[in-house]
Amino acid sequence: MQTDYKLHFACVFYILSSILRSNMDHYEELKNICKDRATAVPAELCCYGADGSQVKGKPDYVLFPKTTAEVSQILAYANTHLIPVTARGAGTGLAGGAVPVNGGILLDMSQMNQILSIDIDNIQVTVEPGIVADKLNEALKPYGFFFPPDPGSAATCTVGGQIANNASGMRCVKYGTTKNYVLNLEVVLADGSVINTGLNCLKSSSGYDLSRLLVGSEGTLGIITKAVLKIAPIPKARKLVMISFPSPENAGLSVSRVFAAGVTPSACEILDRTSVSVLTKLDPDVIFPRDGDVVLFEVDGSKNAVDEAAELLAKACEDISSSILITDDPVKMKEIWDARRLLGAAVSKIDPTKTRIYVGEDLGVPIQKLPAMISKVYEITGEVGITPMIYGHVGDGTVHVGLFIDVLDENEWQKLHAAADKLHLAAIELGGTVSSEHGIGAARGMYMEKQCGPAFTVMKTIKKALDPNGILNPGKLGL
Amino acid sequence: MQTDYKLHFACVFYILSSILRSNMDHYEELKNICKDRATAVPAELCCYGADGSQVKGKPDYVLFPKTTAEVSQILAYANTHLIPVTARGAGTGLAGGAVPVNGGILLDMSQMNQILSIDIDNIQVTVEPGIVADKLNEALKPYGFFFPPDPGSAATCTVGGQIANNASGMRCVKYGTTKNYVLNLEVVLADGSVINTGLNCLKSSSGYDLSRLLVGSEGTLGIITKAVLKIAPIPKARKLVMISFPSPENAGLSVSRVFAAGVTPSACEILDRTSVSVLTKLDPDVIFPRDGDVVLFEVDGSKNAVDEAAELLAKACEDISSSILITDDPVKMKEIWDARRLLGAAVSKIDPTKTRIYVGEDLGVPIQKLPAMISKVYEITGEVGITPMIYGHVGDGTVHVGLFIDVLDENEWQKLHAAADKLHLAAIELGGTVSSEHGIGAARGMYMEKQCGPAFTVMKTIKKALDPNGILNPGKLGL
Numbered sequence: 010m011q012t013d014y015k016l017h018f019a020c021v022f023y024i025l026s027s028i029l030r031s032n033m034d035h036y037e038e039l040k041n042i043c044k045d046r047a048t049a050v051p052a053e054l055c056c057y058g059a060d061g062s063q064v065k066g067k068p069d070y071v072l073f074p075k076t077t078a079e080v081s082q083i084l085a086y087a088n089t090h091l092i093p094v095t096a097r098g099a100g101t102g103l104a105g106g107a108v109p110v111n112g113g114i115l116l117d118m119s120q121m122n123q124i125l126s127i128d129i130d131n132i133q134v135t136v137e138p139g140i141v142a143d144k145l146n147e148a149l150k151p152y153g154f155f156f157p158p159d160p161g162s163a164a165t166c167t168v169g170g171q172i173a174n175n176a177s178g179m180r181c182v183k184y185g186t187t188k189n190y191v192l193n194l195e196v197v198l199a200d201g202s203v204i205n206t207g208l209n210c211l212k213s214s215s216g217y218d219l220s221r222l223l224v225g226s227e228g229t230l231g232i233i234t235k236a237v238l239k240i241a242p243i244p245k246a247r248k249l250v251m252i253s254f255p256s257p258e259n260a261g262l263s264v265s266r267v268f269a270a271g272v273t274p275s276a277c278e279i280l281d282r283t284s285v286s287v288l289t290k291l292d293p294d295v296i297f298p299r300d301g302d303v304v305l306f307e308v309d310g311s312k313n314a315v316d317e318a319a320e321l322l323a324k325a326c327e328d329i330s331s332s333i334l335i336t337d338d339p340v341k342m343k344e345i346w347d348a349r350r351l352l353g354a355a356v357s358k359i360d361p362t363k364t365r366i367y368v369g370e371d372l373g374v375p376i377q378k379l380p381a382m383i384s385k386v387y388e389i390t391g392e393v394g395i396t397p398m399i400y401g402h403v404g405d406g407t408v409h410v411g412l413f414i415d416v417l418d419e420n421e422w423q424k425l426h427a428a429a430d431k432l433h434l435a436a437i438e439l440g441g442t443v444s445s446e447h448g449i450g451a452a453r454g455m456y457m458e459k460q461c462g463p464a465f466t467v468m469k470t471i472k473k474a475l476d477p478n479g480i481l482n483p484g485k486l487g488l
Numbered sequence: 489m490q491t492d493y494k495l496h497f498a499c500v501f502y503i504l505s506s507i508l509r510s511n512m513d514h515y516e517e518l519k520n521i522c523k524d525r526a527t528a529v530p531a532e533l534c535c536y537g538a539d540g541s542q543v544k545g546k547p548d549y550v551l552f553p554k555t556t557a558e559v560s561q562i563l564a565y566a567n568t569h570l571i572p573v574t575a576r577g578a579g580t581g582l583a584g585g586a587v588p589v590n591g592g593i594l595l596d597m598s599q600m601n602q603i604l605s606i607d608i609d610n611i612q613v614t615v616e617p618g619i620v621a622d623k624l625n626e627a628l629k630p631y632g633f634f635f636p637p638d639p640g641s642a643a644t645c646t647v648g649g650q651i652a653n654n655a656s657g658m659r660c661v662k663y664g665t666t667k668n669y670v671l672n673l674e675v676v677l678a679d680g681s682v683i684n685t686g687l688n689c690l691k692s693s694s695g696y697d698l699s700r701l702l703v704g705s706e707g708t709l710g711i712i713t714k715a716v717l718k719i720a721p722i723p724k725a726r727k728l729v730m731i732s733f734p735s736p737e738n739a740g741l742s743v744s745r746v747f748a749a750g751v752t753p754s755a756c757e758i759l760d761r762t763s764v765s766v767l768t769k770l771d772p773d774v775i776f777p778r779d780g781d782v783v784l785f786e787v788d789g790s791k792n793a794v795d796e797a798a799e800l801l802a803k804a805c806e807d808i809s810s811s812i813l814i815t816d817d818p819v820k821m822k823e824i825w826d827a828r829r830l831l832g833a834a835v836s837k838i839d840p841t842k843t844r845i846y847v848g849e850d851l852g853v854p855i856q857k858l859p860a861m862i863s864k865v866y867e868i869t870g871e872v873g874i875t876p877m878i879y880g881h882v883g884d885g886t887v888h889v890g891l892f893i894d895v896l897d898e899n900e901w902q903k904l905h906a907a908a909d910k911l912h913l914a915a916i917e918l919g920g921t922v923s924s925e926h927g928i929g930a931a932r933g934m935y936m937e938k939q940c941g942p943a944f945t946v947m948k949t950i951k952k953a954l955d956p957n958g959i960l961n962p963g964k965l966g967l
Contacts, residue, residue: 130744130856153748175693186691188700189668204943210852211884212665213921214654214704215928216936216965217947221667221700225693242750265609269632271721271790311750311800314793321790373689377609405690442692449694457695464683467954468696474953475946486695 035090036070039114042082046073046120057097057115062367064105064451068095068115075120077195077203077234084232085201087114087480095482096228098139098167103367104450106174106227110484116232118169124148125235133192133209134240138169138233154240157184160446161350169233174448175225182404183275184241186446188224195235196223199476209237227448228482230475244275244309248319249342251305251334252326253298257281259329260302261379264404267306270325272318276307277404278349281383284398287355288348295348296341300331304403305349352400353411363413368452369429372408372436373445382408385435393424407445454487514569515549518593521561525552525599536576536594541846543584543930547574547594554599556674556682556713563711564680566593566959574961575707577618577646582846583929585653585706589963595711597648603627604714612671612688613719617648617712633719636663639925640829648712653927654704661883662754663720665925667703674714675702678955688716706927707961709954723754723788727798728821730784730813731805732777736760738808739781740858743883746785749804751797755786756883757828760862763877766834767827774827775820779810783882784828831879832890842892847931848908851887851915852924861887864914872903886924913938933966
């Protein structure tokens with residue numbers, strides 16, 4: 010790896026400048042820019058030192074900008090004084106993306122949370138980054154539209170965080186990830202200049218796709234201050250098809266069978282037999298088959314389309330499955346999805362001494378490699394004596410691994426981290442990714458070179474070209 | 489605009505080095521790399537000096553690489569000797585993207601035309617860039633799958649060209665543009681190094697999206713040597729709904745009505761009343777309504793879904809339309825689509841003295857601005873006395889303008905270019921794009937700064953960072 014002299018120099022300069030000019034001097038200047046919306050109270054700073062991952066950090070001060078102009082002034086100041094800047098939405102990340110691991114400025118974007126326009130005729134909305142995903146969808150509902158990317162944290166996460174992370178969830182198999190819905194971003198660059206990455210058109214073929222470059226860049230190339238997003242009509246009907254398979258191989262095979270039958274399911278979730286047994290232990294009456302690995306398919310659309318899709322889907326899997334349940338009973342569907350959502354926390358409920366830790370939890374592989382990945386998960390966790398739970402979005406190759414330990418036992422922590430490391434390497438070995446949808450942040454940066462190969466050098470080149478002083482979210486993406 | 493000293497220096501260096509070391513010396517070296525698959529015969533070079541646009545150029549020599557290693561060696565050599573390199577697929581472009589305006593090396597990619605794998609289980613194919621789009625779809629057909637991006641030139645254009653241009657067509661309103669289907673590209677960079685821009689997974693949230701950065705970069709950042717593409721199931725049924733409207737405003741309004749009704753049409757084409765009258769003059773029996781501006785909607789999917797969608801669609805437009813025809817008769821559908829496809833050439837058939845020239849032909853605006861854009865087209869062309877024909881993909885705001893002149897009349901050429909300039913500026917004024925799907929190339933580079941604003945500086949920064957000597961397709965994208 011090439012030594013990053015510029016970054017080292019920036020660090021040294023930052024330390025020296027801190028001696029000459031105290032942090033509190035900077036704070037006063039920055040607080041002025043934000044019209045006193047700022048804090049440097051240690052207890053409050055602590056709240057900004059973590060997210061859902063094991064990454065920890067602490068900002069020197071937190072600023073609450075309300076306008077693009079304020080963000081621009083803050084960045085121009087930070088760039089001059091080489092102060093790190095980390096943007097944060099709701100802090101629901103699972104890889105430390107919004108954790109200020111190098112200190113500096115924490116930009117809490119939650120006060121820039123307005124829906125600026127709902128423009129149904131142009132099939133788009135314009136929002137500030139701090140709007141909570143579910144709130145946006147509540148506002149769109151009366152118009153019959155929704156913003157499809159559906160991370161598990163939608164009730165609290167911000168749309169800005171979703172964009173920075175290219176978040177997605179169960180329904181991305183049909184609807185795609187956040188990047189498919191971003192038309193145009195207003196972004197403040199490292200030097201404080203403001204750009205629009207695209208247009209408010211649904212289509213344009215005009216130069217480099219800066220919108221997609223920014224989506225998933227985790228705050229390392231610029232701070233998003235406004236987003237124009239494509240929206241989609243809320244489907245009129247849904248139907249659930251729950252299929253159990255005699256093996257994970259058959260479960261994996263079902264996906265291409267279903268696609269080949271001309272059906273694009275709106276969700277396609279795998280629960281291995283361990284996951285199912287956890288659910289049945291928790292609730293012996295839960296509507297889940299007991300005879301194998303389960304895939305929950307959902308289809309959505311208009312009434313007849315949904316009926317037909319469910320039939321086609323069931324037919325496509327008939328000869329490789331053990332049992333099939335089709336339902337559009339809202340009560341049953343809710344029960345099944347609630348059980349699925351409970352999965353992450355289920356083991357903790359059964360054994361209160363165990364806590365789920367989010368490490369190695371977000372693997373992704375080509376669909377056909379799912380059975381191999383699942384075998385690897387059992388093998389690796391078996392070696393260290395941790396029982397995993399496996400679930401995920403089989404339609405796009407996402408394998409969520411639930412690892413549970415006694416957090417008071419230092420030995421278990423060591424085993425956990427050893428297992429997570431091996432899981433990441435196994436995913437890469439299978440041509441997969443260390444993060445399918447949760448992001449790289451500070452938790453997975455060490456795998457970027459191995460996963461991306463020489464393309465990682467290109468990422469570094471782009472980072473240096475657009476943020477030459479390395480002030481934007483340093484310590485992330487392995488950059 | 490900032491003066492690009494580096495590019496000037498590169499040009500001067502190139503001229504000087506050409507004096508010291510003749511082009512033919514370079515040619516011999518490059519020919520060796522390509523194992524004699526090369527030409528410098530002037531008559532043959534002329535074939536590589538144009539595409540479907542008015543942009544002209546001439547390469548110094550044409551190379552026909554067959555492997556990534558050859559492309560890598562060629563680029564390393566070109567980078568050392570500062571020789572421009574322009575890649576070309578089938579030369580079907582409409583903006584001069586593949587025209588070597590600065591001379592140098594023309595890489596004819598048509599011999600790298602293999603389908604390397606069809607992997608239905610992973611819902612993807614791996615191809616070389618020179619494969620013709622329709623040939624790929626022929627190969628996929630027996631599996632029940634297809635590669636959805638459908639430019640009008642699909643019968644001859646290459647997939648590499650589609651990617652470099654982010655091509656799309658009528659069906660992108662449902663299926664998205666080429667960028668939605670690129671999983672992973674093998675790309676040779678300016679210095680000859682080879683990267684993979686992504687993984688063969690359907691989903692990954694791991695750093696900068698280099699795949700999307702390369703898609704639509706028109707050969708200015710790297711040469712694509714391999715592509716892993718997502719594919720989609722061929723729909724089982726199609727239905728056409730042809731609706732005429734009393735005004736272009738109502739035609740424009742129909743789109744959001746249809747989306748709001750929960751229908752995502754697989755095509756959504758507008759033909760203004762001038763276009764329709766051209767078609768009816770050409771064939772008085774053509775099945776087109778004579779009473780207004782027409783939108784052709786197509787819905788696809790499973791049988792019942794298609795029936796239901798057609799009904800919903802018609803209902804959504806009932807009170808704003810003049811007449812509605814629903815058909816799934818393959819003969820009628822073919823006749824209607826054939827007439828639509830004939831449109832570009834129709835005027836020439838009626839008046840053999842007129843030829844359609846592709847300038848200002850690919851505007852795009854937010855959907856709601858379509859009526860305003862259409863008015864502007866009439867106003868601008870009216871001023872110079874050219875009758876336009878307007879058609880396009882109303883579902884995504886694409887306005888194709890057909891302008892026809894007597895090519896032997898210099899005065900008509902002047903009027904044409906004046907009109908095209910005003911059309912581009914009008915699209916930008918309406919928040920739109922000078923290219924919705926045909927690309928910028930050399931034909932529209934002069935509008936990039938105006939359209940992109942400060943973001944254009946970011947594009948230049950990226951270009952300089954990844955191609956510091958400016959050898960890759962110089963003179964394109966306004967860079």
